Amino acid sequence: MSEQVPEIEGLGYGAALAELEQLLDELEHVDVDVDRLAEQVARGVALVRHCRTRLDVVSDEVDGVVAELMATESRRSDTDPGRDGTDPGDDDGEPADRSGQSSNSLDA
Numbered sequence: 001m002s003e004q005v006p007e008i009e010g011l012g013y014g015a016a017l018a019e020l021e022q023l024l025d026e027l028e029h030v031d032v033d034v035d036r037l038a039e040q041v042a043r044g045v046a047l048v049r050h051c052r053t054r055l056d057v058v059s060d061e062v063d064g065v066v067a068e069l070m071a072t073e074s075r076r077s078d079t080d081p082g083r084d085g086t087d088p089g090d091d092d093g094e095p096a097d098r099s100g101q102s103s104n105s106l107d108a
Contacts, residue, residue, distance in 0.1 A: 008046050013054040020047040 008016065023044050026032070032040065 008050045011047075011050065013051060013058075016047050016050050016054070020044060020051065023047070 011019070023040060027040060027044075
């Protein structure tokens with residue numbers, strides 16, 4: 001069957017999807033030559049598989065990047081608890097006052 005389906009591996013997702021859409025349009029709106037029908041269906045199946053594979057690969061890559069980012073952020077917050085601008089010893093979540101003066105209006 002691979003002899004009937006021209007090379008798809010080198011196609012990017014967008015090109016494969018565009019070709020698949022064109023193929024589907026032809027199958028839906030043009031009188032299909034019965035002799036070419038099996039070839040077109042095989043090409044369409046190969047394009048769908050290729051697109052799914054590309055989506056799986058990209059999804060795995062994005063998951064890896066996000067996991068790496070989360071791990072980096074986790075390590076940073078573990079080593080620098082006051083990095084976000086809050087006072088690590090203060091439970092109110094307000095930004096730390098670095099001027100040495102109280103930001104609480106009740107202290108006045």
